[in-house]
Amino acid sequence: MHDHMVYMDYAATTPVDPRVAEAMFTYLTPSGIFANPASSHAMGRAARESVETARAEIAAVLGCAAECIVFTSGATESDNLAIKGVARGMRKRGQHIISEKTGHKAVVDACKALEKEGFEVTWLTPDEQGVISPQQVRDALREDTTLVSLLHANNETGVVQDIAAIGEVVRDHGAAFHVDAAQSTGKLPLELEALPVDLLSASGHKFYGPKGIGLLYRRKPEPGRRIRIEPLQHGGGHELGLRSGTLATHQIVGIGRALAIAAEEMEEEVPRLVALRERLTNGLLAVGDVLLNGHPESRLPTIVNVSVAGVEGESLQLALRDIALSTGSACNSASGESSFVLRALGRDDALAGSSFRFSIGRWTSEGEIDLVVERFAEEVRRLRELAPAPLTA
Amino acid sequence: MIYLDHNATTPTRPEVREAMLPYLGEEFGNPSSIYERGRLARNALDEARGRVAQLAGVHPSQVIFTGGGTEAGNLALRGVVLRAVAEGRLGRVLVGATEHSAVLEPAEDLAAFGIEVVKLPVDAAGRVTPETLENEISADTILVSVMAANNETGVLNDTSALAAIAREHGVTFHTDAVQVPGKLPLDFTAIGANLMNLSAHKLGGPKGVGALVTDNAVDLLPLVTGGGQEGGRRAGTENLPGIVGFGVAAEIAMQEQAEHAVAMRELRDELERRLASRPATSLFAADAERLPNTLFFGLEGMDGETVQMGLDRQGIAVSTGSACHSESTEPSHVLTAMGIPEALARGAIRVSFGRGNNMQDIDALLNALDSLASALPTGAMQGGGPVGW
Secondary structure, eight states: OOSSOEEOBTTTOOOOOHHHHHHHHGGGSTTSSOSOTTOOSHHHHHHHHHHHHHHHHHHHHHTSOGGGEEEESOHHHHHHHHHHHHHHHTTTTOOEEEEETTSOHHHHHHHHHHHHTTOEEEEEOOOTTSOOOHHHHHHHOOTTEEEEEEESBOTTTOBBOOHHHHHHHHHHHTOEEEEEOTTTBTTBOOOTTTSSOSEEEEEGGGTTSOTTOEEEEEOOOBTTBOOOOOOSOOSSOTGGGTSOSOOOHHHHHHHHHHHHHHHHHHHHHHHHHHHHHHHHHHHHHTTSSEEEOSOSSSBOTTEEEEEETTSOHHHHHHHTTTEEOBSSOGGGTTTOOOOHHHHHTTOOHHHHHTEEEEEOOTTOOHHHHHHHHHHHHHHHHHHHHHSOOOOOO | OEEOBTTTOOOOOHHHHHHHGGGGTTOOOOTTOOSHHHHHHHHHHHHHHHHHHHHHTSOGGGEEEESSHHHHHHHHHHHHHHHHHHTTOOOEEEEETTOOHHHHHHHHHGGGGTOEEEEEOOOTTSOOOHHHHHHHOOTTEEEEEOOSBOTTTOBBOOHHHHHHHHHHTTOEEEEEOTTOTTTSOOOHHHHTOSEEEEEGGGTTSOSSOEEEEEOSOSOOOOSSOSSOTGGGTSOSOOOHHHHHHHHHHHHHHHHHHHHHHHHHHHHHHHHHHHHHTSTTEEETTTTSOBOTTEEEEEETTSOHHHHHHHHHHTTEEOBSSOGGGTTOOSOOHHHHHTTOOHHHHTTEEEEEOOTTOOHHHHHHHHHHHHHHHHTSOTTGGGTOSOOOO
């Protein structure tokens, strides 16, 4: 057993970057800018200014206007606001929405809640590499479709969808296009004004910012293209009425700083991560009868998801408890279900049940990758010898 | 800078900040992850839930963490009423006329679903009387929401009497108690409410976290779904640093409440005494039972916003009412509901004391008010109507 636990679960959550934490601290002291950003006195105005500076910083990174950014408590709330908000707000035009079977729980559950309200949802299934094609979306669009909601990058496999091509299809039709970019924001460049995307969700704690803060990008209204969003909560009219509630200054400063750092370092960090990812992928696959899940190229620099034939998932997870990894989304871990994402990709129950998500990040080193590969190889071989299960691969 | 606006928000207490730091550093696990780091996060979450539960006088399972007091208020109102609507039950929702916007606005929005929203009239001190509720409550009432303490005047409602009436009629009772913790004792069970919302940043905790306390019998339609956190009642990765901070703030607020209340009341009473002898100054609801830290007063013939800005220039932060309405030019809806004439309501200033305030702050405030008044044209302080300066 190794005493030191290797963290390979950056897709579940990331540590707050010390530079971000430092920026947040001053807002948490009595001598700092603690006032309510809605207060009109000088202290309140200073807090408001900090909020707006962060908003502008975020907008600059994402390539949009500052007023397009709405702060929420996280990507789950952003997804709910976008999906429920648009569906309910556009109800008079139609009650059909399109999403995917492989969506994050936040997207799937928001859509399911709408089904209970009488909306009809078409659930797209990606191909065996996890890809959803623009044609699939075109085929699913109907006259009464008001919203298409997809993940930019899948949280389990890291597969990245071609949101530009899909967005064009949706735009031609006239429905709203929502993208959950919780996994890709800060890792892939986004130029939102140039993308045919109407709404986009992101979460601070996925890119070394704090938990409990997220954002929803909302495209500026265009002539003849008005997308009405019904807020989830009312009371005070904050965030242009889309999201009432006292703004958490320190959290907003934190997410702003975190995204700015991610953007500044992206050019150097992404090639480093891709090299680590490839080293990890090759190492894991070299064990034999280990299958890479999802598209081999069109994926995030940070996620490697594999199915291991001939071993029981739980046994391997137990054996690898010195490595913090995930057998799917952390948000599913309580249910113990084998990944619905991998089953949607055509993996059988056994393979879906022995699938592992390794997700790397800012503090992942080559040494850690090598250690993880070594431990993985060791335990897979041991378990296969111990209880040879039929190879289903 | 003299900060006299603690009902708008409070500085995060140093102990709270210290407790949050590890969770902004090494202890960054996702409470939903099953490995060691995730379990540590889960333990911290449970501990904080226990502390907030203790503050409210309930079992930890009765605490739902949210993204703030406003979300908690929305979860209560929309959660209960939209569940009823989904089941085909339409009816009435009764809310106090002086509620905070976190209750008033979600209530008003319910009209779009076919709900009749009734604003309960208040007495001259801004209270919903048991008689009023008795008169308005009916067989088709789905929910009653009356705040425990008003954010502008500090006036307390007799929530346990109101909750009892609701209970007799089988109606769900919600109370917005965000202003109470740390200032007065709070006991959800003693009130007999079904739902109660709290906010961390009003009691020395961080912004961006709140809680809805529930009797666990109320069936809520969640606002945010996806991931099943908080017993399926509020989805989303938990804001662990915020929740931990809330827990510590709750514990300290409870421990220090009695002592703090005495200190606050001393300041408030002193300011009240000195304001009472000023010309053309009215104290709002001064005879009613109130929060010990809050004083809302009117300067006849003066414009509250102008006074507020004048004080601000002299380094004193007060408000003209709710921070959430600071951009509005309407007089306070609380004062309007209390029947205060508009001319006086427009000259309203709220002082809310907190930790760190002292008698010198009162001297500074009164001196600053004097200098502002002397800058006015002669006669203005005798109530000459709106003054345009």
